[in-house]
Amino acid sequence: MDTIRDLASEKAVVVFAKSSCCICHSVKSLLYDLGASPAIHELDRNAHGREMEWALRELGCNPAVPAVFIGGKLVARSAKDIISLQVDGSLKQKLKDARAIWL
Structure with missing residues (x-):
């Protein structure tokens, strides 16, 4: 968990994903399209990926990926969460507040 x-x-923006997950790819693309440059942690390519996956599940992510942190806070426990933030217009503001984007 630590x-x-x-x-x-x-x-400012961190995404936990899996390289083979098409939904994860879509979430990363959305963030890039908005101008963010997230740190990406591919759990299937990390030696401690399995442990990190369980830690994300303990935080309420089910499935464990994609999980998106903005400004150090977990804002999306699933693709549905990040899409909802985009649809209601709050994703861009969260990115601005975290200084992940400037526009």
């Missing part, structure tokens, strides 16, 4: 919290604070 590893997740440490990694989640390393940049």
Whole structure:
């Protein structure tokens, strides 16, 4: 759990994903399209990925990926959450508040 919290604070936007997950790819693309440059942690390519996946589940992520942290806070426990933030217009503001984007 400490590893997740440490990694989640390393940049303004942090995404925990799996390289083979098409939904994760879509979430990353959305963030890039908005101008953010997130730190990406591919759990299937990390030696401690399995432990990190369980820690994300303990935080309420089910499935464990994609999980999105903005400003060190877990804002999306699933793709549905991040899409909801985009649809209601609050995702861009969260990115601005965290200084992940400037526009």
